[in-house]
Amino acid sequence: MTNTTLKSGAEALSETLIDIRRHLHRHPELSNEEYETTKYLISLLEEAGVTIVDYGLKTGVIAEVGGLQGGPVIALRADIDALPIQEETGLPYASLYPGKMHACGHDFHTAALLGAVYQLKQQESQLKGTVRFLFQPAEEKAKGAQQVIDSGALEGVRAVIGMHNKPELPVGTIGIKSGPLMAAADGFAVEIKGSGSHAAVPETSVDPIVAASHIVAALQSIVSRNVSALHSAVISVTQIHSGNSWNIIPDTAVLEGTIRSFDEAVRSTVLKRFEQVAAGVAAAFGAEARVRWIGGPPPVINDALLAQLGEETSAVLGYTSVKPVPSPAGEDFAFYQRVVPGLFVFMGTAGSREWHHPAFELDESALPVASAFFTGLAVRVLEHFSSEGGAGA
Ligand SMILES: [Zn+2]
Numbered sequence: 001m002t003n004t005t006l007k008s009g010a011e012a013l014s015e016t017l018i019d020i021r022r023h024l025h026r027h028p029e030l031s032n033e034e035y036e037t038t039k040y041l042i043s044l045l046e047e048a049g050v051t052i053v054d055y056g057l058k059t060g061v062i063a064e065v066g067g068l069q070g071g072p073v074i075a076l077r078a079d080i081d082a083l084p085i086q087e088e089t090g091l092p093y094a095s096l097y098p099g100k101m102h103a104c105g106h107d108f109h110t111a112a113l114l115g116a117v118y119q120l121k122q123q124e125s126q127l128k129g130t131v132r133f134l135f136q137p138a139e140e141k142a143k144g145a146q147q148v149i150d151s152g153a154l155e156g157v158r159a160v161i162g163m164h165n166k167p168e169l170p171v172g173t174i175g176i177k178s179g180p181l182m183a184a185a186d187g188f189a190v191e192i193k194g195s196g197s198h199a200a201v202p203e204t205s206v207d208p209i210v211a212a213s214h215i216v217a218a219l220q221s222i223v224s225r226n227v228s229a230l231h232s233a234v235i236s237v238t239q240i241h242s243g244n245s246w247n248i249i250p251d252t253a254v255l256e257g258t259i260r261s262f263d264e265a266v267r268s269t270v271l272k273r274f275e276q277v278a279a280g281v282a283a284a285f286g287a288e289a290r291v292r293w294i295g296g297p298p299p300v301i302n303d304a305l306l307a308q309l310g311e312e313t314s315a316v317l318g319y320t321s322v323k324p325v326p327s328p329a330g331e332d333f334a335f336y337q338r339v340v341p342g343l344f345v346f347m348g349t350a351g352s353r354e355w356h357h358p359a360f361e362l363d364e365s366a367l368p369v370a371s372a373f374f375t376g377l378a379v380r381v382l383e384h385f386s387s388e389g390g391a392g393a
């Protein structure tokens with residue numbers, strides 16, 4: 001299939017993909033509750049005669065195309081879950097479910113991946129390997145990728161490719177870079193144990209609020225004193241809970257927040273220093289600090305060869321590829337990249353609102369672009385792996 005037919009094939013699917021995306025948009029489901037979405041996807045895949053492989057996932061679908069000539073296996077991934085947000089777009093196809101919305105555009109990812117399923121199915125007999133489609137649940141809770149890995153669906157896969165819509169980029173522009181693209185997103189809860197008293201006699205207490213205040217201030221020294229100027233990290237304390245009366249010093253205080261970083265070495269330094277600072281400062285006040293980590297995804301780090309194949313694909317299809325600025329948001333696609341080489345790209349969707357905004361919208365004319373890019377890149381990666389006779393990325 002030539003690049004022109006690939007592109008026109010995607011354009012011809014445009015209306016179908018828009019219908020699918022709008023159906024998903026009307027019926028958003030939260031992480032690990034994507035039952036209707038799963039049924040809908042299965043019905044579309046069956047209708048297209050695509051093989052569905054049962055890995056025992058409760059929600060989400062794994063499907064396969066190709067492999068008729070043997071060859072390597074690669075995976076294309078889309079996330080399918082929505083967010084607990086009340087939609088405020090006023091669109092005719094707005095969410096029918098109160099308090100739930102596809103505000104991160106995973107409906108777009110799912111429809112675009114279906115476009116690639118349809119396009120690759122059309123050329124199935126010529127494919128130089130197998131394309132496994134991961135319609136993954138629960139990205140927003142950073143749980144779904146690991147569930148897919150645990151199911152065994154990544155076994156035998158040589159490379160994994162995924163994307164996120166990007167409101168800041170115009171339609172037809174794709175953000176592709178090797179190396180770090182999105183941050184590791186670690187959450188923390190610190191419990192500071194002191195000992196309460198009447199507020200009038202603080203000398204009989206170990207005041208957890210004073211200790212917590214010093215911990216918050218001291219944590220801000222980690223990025224400035226322990227992280228090189230050439231690297232970056234963020235520590236944000238976003239919740240402080242303690243006490244319930246104006247005249248009682250409480251027993252405990254709890255801090256919560258998040259740490260973002262783009263490099264595993266920086267990440268481990270920051271996490272280690274965080275624990276030392278929290279425990280050390282608490283001890284200085286006679287209190288105790290216990291840090292509980294709320295597991296987020298590691299950083300999204302793209303494979304150099306796959307990024308290069310991505311840029312080539314974009315160029316031959318006539319799209320513009322740009323080197324995107326890394327995003328401090330987290331993305332559970334990173335879990336796959338710990339297991340196999342992967343490429344995650346930003347697909348331009350020309351929106352006026354950022355991800356997770358109640359008025360989040362995107363330009364649906366990006367659907368065929370995403371579909372053609374997924375398709376073209378899958379073909380290119382399979383050809384590359386088969387021509388190398390087994391050498392990996
Ligand atoms: Zn999101």
Ligand SMILES: [Zn+2]
Nearest residue numbers: 104105106164
């Ligand atoms: Zn998202």
